[in-house]
Amino acid sequence: MTDNIPDLPDYVRQVFYHLFAPNRLSLLGDSLLVLLPLALLLTACGGKPEKPVVVPRPVRTITAPAASWPGEFMQTGEIHPHDELPLGFRQDGRLLARLVDVGDRVKAGQLLATQESSVQQNQLNSARSSLESSLAAEHLAALNLQRMKQLMPSGAIARVQFDTAQSEWLSAVSRRKSSEAELKTAQEYLGWAQLRAPAAGIITQVDAQPGQVLSAGQTVLTLAAGDTLDAIINVANPQLFEQRHGDFSVALVSDPSVHARGILRDISPQADPQTRTWRVRIQLINPPQGMALGASVQVRLPDSGPALISLPASSLARINGEPAVFVVDQATHQLVLRPIKLGGYTANTILVSGGVTPGDAVVTAGVSKLRQGEKVAPGEGIE
Numbered sequence: 001m002t003d004n005i006p007d008l009p010d011y012v013r014q015v016f017y018h019l020f021a022p023n024r025l026s027l028l029g030d031s032l033l034v035l036l037p038l039a040l041l042l043t044a045c046g047g048k049p050e051k052p053v054v055v056p057r058p059v060r061t062i063t064a065p066a067a068s069w070p071g072e073f074m075q076t077g078e079i080h081p082h083d084e085l086p087l088g089f090r091q092d093g094r095l096l097a098r099l100v101d102v103g104d105r106v107k108a109g110q111l112l113a114t115q116e117s118s119v120q121q122n123q124l125n126s127a128r129s130s131l132e133s134s135l136a137a138e139h140l141a142a143l144n145l146q147r148m149k150q151l152m153p154s155g156a157i158a159r160v161q162f163d164t165a166q167s168e169w170l171s172a173v174s175r176r177k178s179s180e181a182e183l184k185t186a187q188e189y190l191g192w193a194q195l196r197a198p199a200a201g202i203i204t205q206v207d208a209q210p211g212q213v214l215s216a217g218q219t220v221l222t223l224a225a226g227d228t229l230d231a232i233i234n235v236a237n238p239q240l241f242e243q244r245h246g247d248f249s250v251a252l253v254s255d256p257s258v259h260a261r262g263i264l265r266d267i268s269p270q271a272d273p274q275t276r277t278w279r280v281r282i283q284l285i286n287p288p289q290g291m292a293l294g295a296s297v298q299v300r301l302p303d304s305g306p307a308l309i310s311l312p313a314s315s316l317a318r319i320n321g322e323p324a325v326f327v328v329d330q331a332t333h334q335l336v337l338r339p340i341k342l343g344g345y346t347a348n349t350i351l352v353s354g355g356v357t358p359g360d361a362v363v364t365a366g367v368s369k370l371r372q373g374e375k376v377a378p379g380e381g382i383e
Contacts, residue, residue: 056377059335060365061328062315066358067307073240074344076253077233079295081204081224082283088219089115090192095212100221102206106197113208113220117193120186127186131179138172145169201225204293229284229291231262233299234277238267241280241301248282249300250291256298258290308343308351309358316350317367325356326363326370335363337372 093115100112148165151157205222208214231250235241241264251259262282271278282299284291291297317324317337324339340355356362363370370376 056333056375057370058377059326059328059363059370061361062312062364064309064311064356064358064360064362067309073299073301075233075235075299077231077250077282077297077299079284079287079291079293079297080230080232080281081201081226081293082228082230083199083201083225084204085198085201085223085225086219087112087195087198087221087223088217089113089195089214091115091189091216093117093193093214095208095210095214095220098206098208098210098220100203102203104203106201106203106223108197108200110197111194112197112203113195115193115195115214117190120190120193124183124186124190127179127183131176131183134172134176134179138169138176141165141169141172195220197223199223199225202293224293229287229293230265231282231284231297231299233280233282234272234275235280236277238278238280241267250282250284250287250297251300252290253296253298255290258288260287260291261285262299308353309356310349311352311356311362312364313345313348313350315362315364315367317370323350325352326367327356328361328363328376330361333375333377335370335372335374335376 096114096116098113100106100110106112145165145168148157148162152159152162202224203221204224206220207222208218208220214220231248248262248264249259250262251257262284265281265283267281268279311325315325317326319337319339322339323342324337327336327338328334329336338355341353342350343353344351363376
């Protein structure tokens with residue numbers, strides 16, 4: 001077939017001869033018959049892959065019940081004395097002896113501790129000597145004035161001598177009064193070296209040991225004065241008590257049968273800088289013997305709070321460090337992480353005062369593995 005094309009070079013003619021020889025054409029045709037179906041098959045398999053079908057995650061939910069939990073304030077607190085007095089010495093010095101210990105019951109005026117008093121004793125001795133000297137000088141001035149009074153009418157002495165004697169006597173009287181005041185001060189300083197109970201009560205704390213050097217006003221002992229007791233609780237909402245004047249019910253945590261009635265005593269004017277809670281003191285009325293100092297108590301105030309919705313404790317989640325729960329949106333079947341307000345809790349339940357409405361589908365299991373907006377299968381394992 002290349003003979004009809006006279007202008008082709010010789011090497012091109014050789015190429016055409018090898019490609020289009022009769023035996024090579026038959027081999028090329030067989031190859032095409034095999035490769036053509038294979039190419040069609042590869043073309044059919046090269047389409048775009050389909051997206052995998054996302055199966056909604058099954059979740060266990062509970063329908064939020066009506067707010068039937070009683071609106072009752074409950075808080076754990078501790079028994080404290082009504083009046084707690086820190087006792088210390090009024091001057092610097094070394095603690096010589098401590099005569100009482102924690103738990104000892106003391107009487108008013110009882111000696112509790114003593115301080116080194118050698119310096120105060122020396123001051124007292126000096127004041128006594130000064131008073132004795134002043135008394136002697138006053139006595140001598142009084143005798144001299146008496147003689148001047150006897151000599152004055154006869155003209156044996158000048159008027160100026162009488163005036164001088166009278167002035168010396170008045171000065172002696174003033175020095176004697178000053179010495180008496182110094183003696184009283186020295187006696188009081190000596191008394192400061194003894195720590196006595198200002199009232200009857202129980203020693204609740206010891207803060208110093210014999211031999212310790214103390215500064216003026218440093219607490220040595222703490223005295224629970226009297227027999228009146230208070231229950232102290234810390235609350236986050238003090239407004240709950242500002243308009244409330246009812247009685248509290250206070251019972252021991254270890255034995256609820258031991259209980260007493262209480263009335264509101266005071267609320268701290270500002271929150272604790274660390275816990276951001278307010279201290280509330282409740283005075284106990286005729287507390288039983290079982291309510292000892294330091295005992296843990298449960299304080300209740302009926303009909304004092306909003307109605308609460310009870311949910312399983314396993315439904316509690318967090319959002320930005322605040323309590324929350326997962327609620328299933330009934331229209332989209334997606335999870336909504338909703339902040340809530342806790343009104344209390346027990347060992348197995350949480351009491352919600354806000355953020356959840358009756359009828360909401362609340363997730364109760366596996367909340368740590370769920371995420372906001374995740375599609376779930378509602379109704380799976382409904383409780």
